[in-house]
Amino acid sequence: RVAVLGAGMAGLLAGIKLQEMGIRDVTIYEKADRVGGTWRENTYPGLTCDVPSHHYTYSFERNPDWTRHLPPGPEIQAYFERVCVKYGLEAQLRFGEKATHAEFLDGRWQLRFESGHADSADVLIAATGVLHRPRLPNISGMDAFKGDLFHSARWDHTVPLEGRRIGVIGSGSTGVQIISALAGLAGLIEHYQRTAQWIMPTENGYYSEAEREAFRDPAVLAAAMDFEGYNAGVDAYTQAIIDENSDGARYMADACLQNLEQGVADPELRERLRPDHRPLCKRLIFSPDYYQAIQHPQARLVTEGIDRIEAAGIRTVDGELHALDLIVLATGFHADTFMRPMTMTGRNGVDLETLWADHPKAYLAITMPDFPNLFMLNGPNGPVGNFSLIDIAEHQWGYISQLLERLRAGDAMEICCSKDALETFENERSEAAKKTVWYTGGCHSWYLDARGIPASWPWTYSRFVERMATPNWADLELVC
Ligand code: N01
Secondary structure, three states: OEEEEOOOHHHHHHHHHHHHOOOOOEEEEOOOOOOOOHHHHOOOOOOEOOOOHHHOOOOOOOOOOOOEOOOEHHHHHHHHHHHHHHOOHHHHEEOOOOEEEEEEEOOEEEEEEOOOOEEEEOEEEEOOOOOOEEOOOOOOOHHHOOOEEEEHHHOOOOOOOOOOEEEEEOOOHHHHHHHHHHOOOOOEEEEEOOOOOOEEEOOOOEOOHHHHHHOOOHHHHHHHHOHHHHHHHHHHHHHHHHOOOOHHHHHHHHHHHHHHHHHOOOHHHHHHOOOOOOOOOOOOEEEOOHHHHHOOOOEEEEOOOEEEEOOOEEEEOOOOEEEOOEEEEOOOEEOOOOOOOOEEEOHHHOEHHHHOOOOOOOEOOOEOOOOOOEEEOOOOOOOOOOOOHHHHHHHHHHHHHHHHHHHHOOOOOEEEEOHHHHHHHHHHHHHHHOOOHHHHOOOOOOOEOOOOOEOOOOOOHHHHHHHHHOOOHHHEEEEO
16 A cells, blocks of 8 residues: 655655556545645746757657747646546545544554644655745744735735836745746735846747647657757856866856846946856756736845835835835745654654754665655755756656655565665765755855755766666665
8 A cells, every 4th residue: 555645746746656657556546626835825826848849758748839949837737637537536535634644653654734634655755845834934923914915835816017117036936936927917016035046048930730630640749859969058058067168067157247248228227137156056047028917017136135114115225115015025935844843753763853863865865764664755965956856756756666666576675775785875975966056156046955065966967867767775674
């Protein structure tokens, strides 16, 4: 019996792949009332995935119907809902169930839920996502504001936008997409930028009906999208993170610089938009229209620090009061929670909080010592960046499925990595992480853990694919 936590992209993937393996006794638990994960939670105007549409799909379930080169959030949500129905996952889904405790007792995972429901399973798949707990800024006076105020992932669609004075705090991918969507619609849109970001130019055209029809033929779609070529691009991207002198790093740095130089007419505004860190240090922003949006007559870039929020708006440190009707906190997420706040206790009473006391860690992002038969998708230290996490989760599933086969074959009752394997992996990973642009590029970002060391996979994509293809059994403990 397998329990899956989370019905986002990764949880649905697990459900489908378990079916493929013939494992039918499966429940996918979801705290919300719908599938979709991040694409359910985020509904802000302009919500788009900056990974090209046809590369942001399951490899086994292409979607000829994407309307745009970059997929709009609502289409992604609809895609996951369709996939869920097509693969008959509804029967396995239990909504409104928030897991609070998981404990490995007598060879099984015992689960408890906020509702009072309890369950147990031989195998637990944690597919709980990475960026799901909004990070609220520490700005005084937020309660005093008389207008509307919410985090970008908690968008209140009853609040009118047209003609209103809107302040957006934060210039990550989210803030940039919101500004692009609202410039011209809002009466005034103010973008509060604490740190300027590099913006990679991109285009976001529409697929014609004829193209969408042609893409129904998998061969045409594959030829048009060149999936292998794209993966080579992902590899070059990961190489650029490691080596600032690589062709990819130079290309992206040049493209961002040209975009800034040519995209912003006013030299004073251009300087305020010029980042003080190296491109790729923070997650690169891909935008076809941000520079255009911020130069709209009704848009204003605010680079003065925020002193506080008052009843009427935002007071910046220069003393100016910016009168606003709506404040959007595009201030990011706590990227280090993963399954938490649920408590998890493994073998011999080992608990997750202790294992993760200084920072979340997992061998190959998948398994932890003394947490047998618990496998994570998009867990800590896995690859993150400007590429598809669907593809990453599929490779991780390839690895996990090999462990499940060993369990099913009766080779072991319990599988997890050894303590030594995690320690060696984590030491090597941390050292490699210090050589990446995330560490050396002169910026702060959500990629860094509490120690200030990048938390992600610090090697190439091809190395990741290779490590996922074949488990190193010497690193895994199989208990019979
Ligand atoms: O969050 P962020 P995000 N006062 O953490 C600022 C994914 N994503 O929601 O840089 C003022 O990147 C903070 O400033 P600074 C993607 O992985 C993907 O935008 O710390 N400002 C920063 O500008 C992305 O990386 C897509 O100085 C404050 C911003 O808030 C991740 O989600 C689309 C502040 C936070 O940026 C997170 O993106 C959208 C304060 N007190 C998101 N506190 C795709 O298209 C924070 N900030 C795939």
